[in-house]
Amino acid sequence: MSVTATPSNGLEIRFLRALHGPNIWSMRPVLEMQVDACNFVFDGWDAADELLCSQGIAGTRVIREALAHAEAMPAVWLGAVAVKLQTAGQTPVAFHAWRPATTPHIVRLAVEFEEEISGKAAIDFATRWINALARHERPDLAREWETFCDLAYDARIGNSTGPTVEAASARGIPFLRLDSESLVQLGHGCRQRRIRRAATDRTSFIANDISTDKQLTKTLLAETGIPVPRGRAVSTAQDACLVARQVGWPVVVKPQDADYGNGVTMRITSEDEVRRAYALARQWSEGVLVEQHVAGHLFRLLVVGGRLVAAVRREPWFVVGDGEHTLLELIEIANHDPRRGAECVSPFQSKLRETGEMPVLTDDTRPHHSVPDPGETVLLRHDVYLKCGGMHLDQTDSVHPEIAAMAMDATSIVGLDIAGLDVIALDLTKSPQEQDFVVLEVNSEPSIALHLEPLCTPSRPVGAAIVDALFPVPEAGRIPVIAVLGKAGDFPVARQVAMQQQAKLRHVGLASRDGAWLNDRPLGVPCQSVGKHTRRLWCHPRTEGVVIHLTLEDVLLEGLPFDRCDELIECPADSPPPGVTMDACPEDLRLARDCVRAAWMRRTPTP
Numbered sequence: 001m002s003v004t005a006t007p008s009n010g011l012e013i014r015f016l017r018a019l020h021g022p023n024i025w026s027m028r029p030v031l032e033m034q035v036d037a038c039n040f041v042f043d044g045w046d047a048a049d050e051l052l053c054s055q056g057i058a059g060t061r062v063i064r065e066a067l068a069h070a071e072a073m074p075a076v077w078l079g080a081v082a083v084k085l086q087t088a089g090q091t092p093v094a095f096h097a098w099r100p101a102t103t104p105h106i107v108r109l110a111v112e113f114e115e116e117i118s119g120k121a122a123i124d125f126a127t128r129w130i131n132a133l134a135r136h137e138r139p140d141l142a143r144e145w146e147t148f149c150d151l152a153y154d155a156r157i158g159n160s161t162g163p164t165v166e167a168a169s170a171r172g173i174p175f176l177r178l179d180s181e182s183l184v185q186l187g188h189g190c191r192q193r194r195i196r197r198a199a200t201d202r203t204s205f206i207a208n209d210i211s212t213d214k215q216l217t218k219t220l221l222a223e224t225g226i227p228v229p230r231g232r233a234v235s236t237a238q239d240a241c242l243v244a245r246q247v248g249w250p251v252v253v254k255p256q257d258a259d260y261g262n263g264v265t266m267r268i269t270s271e272d273e274v275r276r277a278y279a280l281a282r283q284w285s286e287g288v289l290v291e292q293h294v295a296g297h298l299f300r301l302l303v304v305g306g307r308l309v310a311a312v313r314r315e316p317w318f319v320v321g322d323g324e325h326t327l328l329e330l331i332e333i334a335n336h337d338p339r340r341g342a343e344c345v346s347p348f349q350s351k352l353r354e355t356g357e358m359p360v361l362t363d364d365t366r367p368h369h370s371v372p373d374p375g376e377t378v379l380l381r382h383d384v385y386l387k388c389g390g391m392h393l394d395q396t397d398s399v400h401p402e403i404a405a406m407a408m409d410a411t412s413i414v415g416l417d418i419a420g421l422d423v424i425a426l427d428l429t430k431s432p433q434e435q436d437f438v439v440l441e442v443n444s445e446p447s448i449a450l451h452l453e454p455l456c457t458p459s460r461p462v463g464a465a466i467v468d469a470l471f472p473v474p475e476a477g478r479i480p481v482i483a484v485l486g487k488a489g490d491f492p493v494a495r496q497v498a499m500q501q502q503a504k505l506r507h508v509g510l511a512s513r514d515g516a517w518l519n520d521r522p523l524g525v526p527c528q529s530v531g532k533h534t535r536r537l538w539c540h541p542r543t544e545g546v547v548i549h550l551t552l553e554d555v556l557l558e559g560l561p562f563d564r565c566d567e568l569i570e571c572p573a574d575s576p577p578p579g580v581t582m583d584a585c586p587e588d589l590r591l592a593r594d595c596v597r598a599a600w601m602r603r604t605p606t607p
Helices: 045-055 058-069 074-088 116-134 141-155 162-170 205-212 214-223 237-247 271-282 327-335 347-355 401-414 462-470 488-501 530-539 552-558 586-601
Strands: 012-019 030-036 096-100 106-112 175-177 183-186 193-196 231-234 251-255 265-268 288-292 297-304 307-315 318-320 377-379 391-394 418-425 438-443 481-485 508-512 515-518 545-550 567-570
Touching: 012 116, 030 074, 030 116, 074 096, 074 106, 074 116, 074 141, 106 116, 116 141, 162 175, 162 183, 162 462, 175 530, 193 462, 205 214, 205 401, 205 438, 214 401, 214 438, 231 237, 237 251, 237 271, 237 288, 251 271, 265 271, 271 288, 297 401, 297 462, 307 401, 307 462, 318 327, 401 418, 401 438, 481 488, 481 586, 488 508, 488 545, 508 530, 515 530, 530 545, 530 552, 552 586, 567 586
Parallel strands: 481 545, 481 567, 508 545
Antiparallel strands: 012 030, 030 106, 096 106, 175 183, 183 193, 231 288, 251 265, 251 288, 297 307, 297 418, 307 391, 318 377, 418 438, 508 515
């Protein structure tokens, strides 16, 4: 089969824009564009499939699946590939649709996005890949795929913020990202709350400061009867050896204010080891702790809003023999466990890649090419942290009531609203008095991903617990919204409505394409975007109600700046608005009006 391969052979994106709110295509945000396929010829699928198969990377599977199942239309290919690329890059989306334009060979295409930057990158990536296949070019797909995945990973909401945002959305609570990291606003105006990872606007700075000082935390807990390991802070290696002799071997040496197990050395049984461990801990902190080593399992207990909501047992990395695979092969199989993720490949694999040699196994001197017996457990490391291969077993339903109460007390003593407690125990089903039980640390901003699939099964509703603590049911973080739909000249109507609302509420916002005002005080610099002006009112902590003036043109160009409104005022219908691109037609105007009316229909009825 032949392929027309000229320099001009390819799809061309005429222009592209983001519709961030409900729009004429979908309730979800979409990227809307015009795709010109006038010069595109693609009739060599067999050769293209061979090229994709030869790449041998995950991204090519995405392309092959999309092209093989899409209709024989270039724009449909582009939409399908862009959706699959985003999903493969851990920003899952599903929607794409197209409509013919009035110009031949031009197609209007909409592709859902979760993060605008990764959505646009997916469109660009998909266009270049499809065009390269049509031209029989051989781009470096592996490098481009890695670059795209890195961008998508950096752009998305993190694993410790995403579950809370998802839980808020499930309850109908609106959210706004306030930065490129993990600062998120839940709710609007005067009813807003803010979160960042597992911290909220209720998380005390003093409490956070206490939790990062492990010695101070131990002192406060011990004085209120909560068991902690014996030991203290030291300032020299000689002092560290003295404390180790006093508490008894084995001991643990760790930094006083470091996280994630950095600089921690466990099961130390000699003064030489203490000195080396002290030097390591000093690399992470000026303060060093020497504590008794308490036998038992390490557990993480998650307390949210005064409730114990999840618990896991943290296990060091091990493999179980099957009588067939070598130890090295079992490690390689474990490294491909999807729960681990690309960022958590074990240090054994990293060492192999760097030096070609296998590190010495913990408590095991057998050859790496030996075959463990079926069912035999081989301990690989003592570290329980995920980056060291650690695993997590859910124990939420097994926590003894006295342990749960002690965890909640410890969180309250430190002063945190959300805390992850590291405790040592033999069995969580027994009371603290029946075993050697100690609280090691009380962590602010704990990783809630530890309690969710795929890292832990079953998932616990930790995101929902955070949302419920911030917004007790039935609160939804919403303020009254009145939409005034009409011509650009109907702005005085919206202003009059806002003035009427000021008789009921203290602080009323007014937004239009020309600006944003709170009780007639302008906010920010005018930017000709009703969406950006409305966002300023959503973010203002005094806004108690909002009146939004918008035209059908605004809806077509930006989407709606809200997902629902409590009241809709429609001014007399106007003629087709000037300046609307994308082949706007009477059908588009009808869809835009229906979009606004649907937002009003989604309002919460007044009891």
